[in-house]
Amino acid sequence: MQHINYNVERVNLYESIAKNLEEMILNDASQVGKKLPSEQTLAANFGVSRNVIRESLKILKERQLITLHVGEGAYIQKPGDQSVTDMLNRIVLMDNIDPIKIYELRTILEVNACRLAARNAHENEDFRVLEEINENMRQSKDDIDKRIELDMEFHSMVAHLSGNPLLELFERSIAKLVSPVIRTALLPSSGNEDGIRDHQLIIEVLRKGDEEQAAELMNEHLRKSTQNYLDGDFIQKR
Numbered sequence: 001m002q003h004i005n006y007n008v009e010r011v012n013l014y015e016s017i018a019k020n021l022e023e024m025i026l027n028d029a030s031q032v033g034k035k036l037p038s039e040q041t042l043a044a045n046f047g048v049s050r051n052v053i054r055e056s057l058k059i060l061k062e063r064q065l066i067t068l069h070v071g072e073g074a075y076i077q078k079p080g081d082q083s084v085t086d087m088l089n090r091i092v093l094m095d096n097i098d099p100i101k102i103y104e105l106r107t108i109l110e111v112n113a114c115r116l117a118a119r120n121a122h123e124n125e126d127f128r129v130l131e132e133i134n135e136n137m138r139q140s141k142d143d144i145d146k147r148i149e150l151d152m153e154f155h156s157m158v159a160h161l162s163g164n165p166l167l168e169l170f171e172r173s174i175a176k177l178v179s180p181v182i183r184t185a186l187l188p189s190s191g192n193e194d195g196i197r198d199h200q201l202i203i204e205v206l207r208k209g210d211e212e213q214a215a216e217l218m219n220e221h222l223r224k225s226t227q228n229y230l231d232g233d234f235i236q237k238r
Contacts, residue, residue, distance in 0.1 A: 004037075004045070014055035017046055021056065025065050025076050036066065036074040084173035092177065099181045100226065106174050107222045110155060113171060114202065114218035116162035118211040126161055127207055133157065134199045141192045148182050154199055158218075161206070185225050187232030194224050 005020045025031055036042070039057075043050045057074055060066045064079040092102065121127070133154045140146040152175040159171035186192055198221035205214045 013048060014052045015059065017042075017048070017052065017056040018059035021060060022063065022065060025060075029078070031076045032078050034076050035072075036076065038073055081169050081172040081176075084169065085176045088173060088177060099229070102174065102177050102181065103222065103226045103229065106171075106178055107219065107226075109167065109171050109174060110158065110222060111215050111219045113159040113162040113164070113167050114206070115211045115215040116164060116167070117158050118206050118209050118214035120163040121161040121206055122209075126157075127203060130154065130157055130199075130203045130206070134196060134203065137199070138196050141196070144183065144186060147186065147192070148179055151182055151195060152176075152179065158202070158206075181229050182225070184232040185228040187228075194228065195221070198224070 004024050021036070036057075037045070039050045039053045042053045042056075046053070057066065057068065060074070061068055064083045065077065066074045067077050068074050091097070133150055137147060137150045137154070140150060155175060156168070156172050159168040162168065186195075198217065202214065202217050202221065205217055
């Protein structure tokens with residue numbers, strides 16, 4: 001286990017300890033999956049009670065830097081896209097942000113992701129995965145939950161092919177917020193077929209490596225999806 005700085009300020013003690021542990025975790029990615037010293041060991045080394053250590057570990061858990069296993073202890077983990085999704089969801093709910101604004105952000109991210117994917121994706125296996133997802137969408141078009149799951153998987157794969165891990169992270173986070181919006185967008189009769197057909201066109205352009213056409217197709221695809229959402233929302237309110 002990498003060296004932990006056991007010197008802390010005595011103000012907000014548990015927060016100071018959490019900060020020290022967090023710095024240790026962030027400074028060495030190889031720590032992921034490893035077990036932290038026991039509460040008793042940490043308490044002895046920091047010179048505090050085990051209750052203080054428990055409060056510190058709660059902070060790290062909330063930051064998704066550790067997982068706590070009853071009877072086993074704390075294990076270091078890497079925060080996933082769910083942490084970003086949770087933060088964005090709180091903002092959306094507290095500020096009562098219109099779903100259309102989520103679509104606008106999605107468009108900004110995914111149009112550029114598609115452009116980069118056209119530049120960086122060269123392996124036939126990459127395109128085969130996209131084809132397989134789209135075919136599964138076609139076969140599952142009457143199962144709305146599966147259809148939505150596969151739709152998000154398709155767009156996440158495009159973001160993955162962009163070669164930018166941060167873009168992929170944010171796309172996955174936004175996709176989870178968009179899920180209820182996609183459900184509404186599938187209400188119009190054209191909503192289901194539009195998405196599957198557009199996905200196939202996008203795959204073909206990605207194969208060619210045409211960055212601008214890929215970006216244009218993704219932009220048009222999301223524009224139609226936005227319109228389908230508005231039409232679906234009207235259907236729901238009738």
